Amino acid sequence: MKxxxxxxxxxxxxxxxxxxAEISSGLGTRWGWWQFPVGFTILRSATICSLIAISFxxxxxxxSRVYTGQPxxxxxxxxxxxxxxxxxxxxxxxxTARAVPRIHDITTDTDDPPQYVxxxxxxSGAINPVEYGGPAVAKLQRSAYPxxxxxxxxxxxxxxxxxxxxxxxxxGWTVVxxxxxxxxxxxxxxxxxxxxxxxxxxxxxxxxxxxxxxVRSLSRVGLSDIGTNAKRIVAYLAAVxxxx
Numbered sequence: 001m002k003x004x005x006x007x008x009x010x011x012x013x014x015x016x017x018x019x020x021a022e023i024s025s026g027l028g029t030r031w032g033w034w035q036f037p038v039g040f041t042i043l044r045s046a047t048i049c050s051l052i053a054i055s056f057x058x059x060x061x062x063x064s065r066v067y068t069g070q071p072x073x074x075x076x077x078x079x080x081x082x083x084x085x086x087x088x089x090x091x092x093x094x095x096t097a098r099a100v101p102r103i104h105d106i107t108t109d110t111d112d113p114p115q116y117v118x119x120x121x122x123x124s125g126a127i128n129p130v131e132y133g134g135p136a137v138a139k140l141q142r143s144a145y146p147x148x149x150x151x152x153x154x155x156x157x158x159x160x161x162x163x164x165x166x167x168x169x170x171x172g173w174t175v176v177x178x179x180x181x182x183x184x185x186x187x188x189x190x191x192x193x194x195x196x197x198x199x200x201x202x203x204x205x206x207x208x209x210x211x212x213x214x215v216r217s218l219s220r221v222g223l224s225d226i227g228t229n230a231k232r233i234v235a236y237l238a239a240v241x242x243x244x
Contacts, residue, residue: 004060008072011056012079014049018086021046030195036221039194043090050086053079097226101140104128106229107216108150108237110138114203114216118177118186123199126220130199145230151213151237157183160204160211167239171232173200189217191228196221198229200236213240 021042029039057080105128107113113132116123120130141148153160161180168175173187183204190197196219203214215236217229 004063005072007056007060007063008076008079011053011060011083012075014053014056015079015083015086018046018050018053019082021049022086022089026193026195030190030193036194036196047087047090050083054083054087057083093226097224100224100227101144102224103133103137103140103144104219104222104225104229105133105137105216106141106145106148106218106225106233107132107214108148108233109203109214109216110141114184114201114214116186116199116201116216116218117184119188119199119201122176122188123220128219128221130218141230145227145234148230148233151240152207153211153213153240154209155211156209157204157206157211160213161185163240163243164202164204164213166243167236168202170239170243171236189232198225198232200232202236213237 025039025042025046028034028042029036057076060076105113110132116130123130153163155163158180161178161183165175165178165185168185168187171189173189176186176188178185185202187200187202188197189200198217198219200215200217203216205212205214215233217232219225219229
């Protein structure tokens with residue numbers, strides 16, 4: 001077997017292995033096969049393997065001609081594509097994590113954050129506390145996510161509550177408790193890849209003849225949420241606005 005062919009086969013095999021490892025890193029954590037630190041280790045290893053695979057495949061390109069119309073050429077292109085995709089996903093997360101503050105508790109009301117009640121018994125193994133981080137966290141949030149702000153609805157609180165609950169269902173969150181009398185909705189949402197559970201509380205209060213809707217989203221684990229909680233709140237408020 002020629003050197004460039006050996007590099008192509010080795011690179012493709014390593015890229016395929018990296019892809020399977022990357023998928024299993026998240027699904028294994030979600031399904032309870034291992035704890036998230038193990039999942040992160042597998043993800044890091046998959047990223048390193050994908051970069052090695054890319055180097056093998058680029059080596060095949062530069063050592064001799066490989067025509068894309070030939071079987072080995074098609075395998076090379078497939079391997080490069082797979083390796084780049086496998087490497088791009090965690091690297092994009094890394095770049096995002098460096099660009100956003102290392103916080104995991106986002107709320108539309110940093111002075112008086114909505115409080116959790118019903119989800120507290122479900123957070124027995126949570127690493128992050130429910131106590132808000134105070135002015136330091138609020139300052140970081142305002143700088144990074146100025147779009148996270150309360151929503152004023154031209155509705156009485158009971159009707160605003162109904163709209164807020166409809167939006168919760170639209171988002172696909174798991175409702176833990178809905179209390180119309182107190183104007184509070186508590187729910188859980190899971191992240192796509194690793195299945196991390198984040199807790200959400202929606203609070204509805206009268207604001208003159210209108211209603212003010214505040215939201216808080218808190219990660220159970222992780223120092224940084226990589227912007228997930230802010231995106232969730234913004235998407236939810238957009239869903240509420242779209243309700244008629």
